[in-house]
Amino acid sequence: MLAANPQNRVAGKVNPSKKYNPISEHLAFLRTVEANIERLRTNHLGQHLRPGPHYNHLLLPEDQRDRLDVVLVSPRNPLNIGAAVRAMANFGFARLAVVAPYAPHWREARSAVGAPELLQNAIEATSLAEAVAGCTLVVGTGTVTYRKPEQPVVSLPEFAPLVRRELGRGGRVAVVFGPENHGLTREDLSYCHLLVEIPTDPHQPSMNLGQAVAVCLYELAVRAFRLQASALEMRTAQAADKEEERSPAAPSGDLELLAGVVEEAMLAADYSPRSMQAVNRHDLRLLLRRLAPTKRDTRHILGLFRRILWRLNHRN
16 A cells, blocks of 8 residues: 555655555565675674574684694594594584504595595694694593593593683693594503593493594583583683693693603613513603693703703713
8 A cells, every 4th residue: 555655655644656666665675684684794893794503602712623633543444534524524623633544545535524625634643642742631532341541530521621721721632532443542541631431331332433523522512612601610610720820731742751751760770670661651651641740840840850860871
């Protein structure tokens, strides 16, 4: 009707000279809606904001995701590597290290759907020590059904807050997964500060590699930065962060360097028979990661043991 169209009114009266065109009115309405949407996508500085699904705010910030490495130790099946890579891409992680892969053509895994670049850019390391050398927190994964852990064991829900705290203070985190047939070995776990246990049925405790990666990364996505954290949790985390701001944690490579010098000093002092060297090295790795010295403290201790070693080697 003519009177129902606001544009046909002049000073509150109907303008009979202008005919109502429903198509033009509809197009004008759509242009108005588009203009309003564009204003919503632009912030107060005139910068265009990228739209995104409402749930993606749960993911870790991009700068923190770049400081989390997924490490696969001696994976046997390229299809499992591809499934792990796809899970990484789903949750926005891009840093992958593969240690001594069993199959030579693992980069050609077809199961890495939608993430071929991530697979091609993965780092191939010869040892776990090399893969985690720059990480300040190394987290192993597995089950305690058939092993006696020598490092602290945390449940899967406790995993995300620990990662959040380490990333929040500028550290780098490695999450390590073992081979499909037996998981991480005792030697592998000696490089880990923590062991995360994924709850599974005792009758079938082992998980597929790709599934294990997906479960852990999903846990990070839904818990690490959840919006409904209690005030007590926030205060506790802030107090811990403030306490540890004094110096960053020592990366795994620095701890390995310190362990090597301490081991040399132990040999020079005839601390124990050489037959015990491998056992001592293993226990020393665990001890240093349990103590979690800062980078500054590690440097001081390293200087102390180098001086002791020099004295022992120049006793005569």
